[in-house]
Amino acid sequence: MKLLTIIGARPQFIKASVVSKAIAEIGGLAETIVHTGQHFDDNMSDIFFDQLGIPRPDFLLNIHGGSHGAMTGRMLSEVERVMLAEKPDRVLVYGDTNSTLAGALAAAKLNIPVAHIEAGLRSFNMRMPEEINRILTDQVSDLLFCPTQAAVENLSQEGFLGKPVKILNVGDVMQDSALFFSQRERAPEGIDVPNGFILATLHRAENTDDPARLKSIVVALNKLQSTVAPVVLPLHPRTREAISRCGLPLNVSVIKPVGYLEMIWLLQRCNLVLTDSGGVQKEAFFFGKYCVTMRDQTEWIELIQAGVNVLVGADENNIVTAATKHYGKQVEDQRQLYGGGQAAERIAQYLQ
Numbered sequence: 001m002k003l004l005t006i007i008g009a010r011p012q013f014i015k016a017s018v019v020s021k022a023i024a025e026i027g028g029l030a031e032t033i034v035h036t037g038q039h040f041d042d043n044m045s046d047i048f049f050d051q052l053g054i055p056r057p058d059f060l061l062n063i064h065g066g067s068h069g070a071m072t073g074r075m076l077s078e079v080e081r082v083m084l085a086e087k088p089d090r091v092l093v094y095g096d097t098n099s100t101l102a103g104a105l106a107a108a109k110l111n112i113p114v115a116h117i118e119a120g121l122r123s124f125n126m127r128m129p130e131e132i133n134r135i136l137t138d139q140v141s142d143l144l145f146c147p148t149q150a151a152v153e154n155l156s157q158e159g160f161l162g163k164p165v166k167i168l169n170v171g172d173v174m175q176d177s178a179l180f181f182s183q184r185e186r187a188p189e190g191i192d193v194p195n196g197f198i199l200a201t202l203h204r205a206e207n208t209d210d211p212a213r214l215k216s217i218v219v220a221l222n223k224l225q226s227t228v229a230p231v232v233l234p235l236h237p238r239t240r241e242a243i244s245r246c247g248l249p250l251n252v253s254v255i256k257p258v259g260y261l262e263m264i265w266l267l268q269r270c271n272l273v274l275t276d277s278g279g280v281q282k283e284a285f286f287f288g289k290y291c292v293t294m295r296d297q298t299e300w301i302e303l304i305q306a307g308v309n310v311l312v313g314a315d316e317n318n319i320v321t322a323a324t325k326h327y328g329k330q331v332e333d334q335r336q337l338y339g340g341g342q343a344a345e346r347i348a349q350y351l352q
């Protein structure tokens, strides 16, 4: 069977690294990879192909920037062109980015079946571009690979059980990646990482594109740096631009985005994770760290229910209070919330 995989953003490279490997190993499946170019900086794209052994993309579309509609439209037209030429038996998409939606929609309109990895996640916040992308992608997919039971239940609430589609709880491919690459962790080069640090990431549009939320978060990070512990912040390019546009003074250890192996090194050594990322919330759990999440909702509600993650939104006081309270806490929860690390293998088996 001929598979066409569409990826384009950092978390998709990390997820695809384990799935593409499982696809190559199982036999009977030929994979063609399309990189839309949504993330294109060396440290947001190339480094992951180099570090994680992902096959080089067969097609690099170089589409990035512009508004959501313009970017998704250009991707739709270009990926359709690739699909018409390649004639795949199935298209594989990951997560919730514009690349995901463009790939799924182009395939569906050509009557090519779509498999969605990370199906069924919901934040129930339709103002998030990711929520729109994931809901629409699920609607046109016939193989829905869910990472959690909560995701299966979301689809069931939306009436998917009565549709001619297959819903499978395979576990989360990000646990596979965390387990596989944790043996290969690597210290970030040329950076003096302070002891006892808090690892922070910040890039969600709801925080970066709202000056009041962004300011409140920056003030909280500065306060934590001066009162609790040094904050190490691998800064996403979008956030760097937004902070500079708003002229906000940021007095923490800002570093460039790091590769995944360096990220694992940081996750293993930090004393707390402070993030608005989806993936990093789970990685905190995988590496035994408490997570303070700077969002109003999360798709990973099992972490909240397990008491290892707390939602604090963008409120300065809530961020500082929660981070101070949970700083240094080890998470020793042994529950297998994410399938135990065999998700990629299960996906390859179903595809086969």
Ligand code: UDP
Residues within 6 Å of the ligand: 010, 011, 014, 201, 203, 234, 235, 256, 257, 258, 259, 260, 261, 263, 264, 276, 277, 278, 279, 280, 283
């Ligand atoms: N990540 C990374 N380097 C960084 C920051 C994050 O490798 O400097 C990894 C992180 O460990 C996780 C993934 O990128 O595996 C998460 O991506 P991101 O936060 O951009 O997206 P989200 O998960 O929110 O969709």
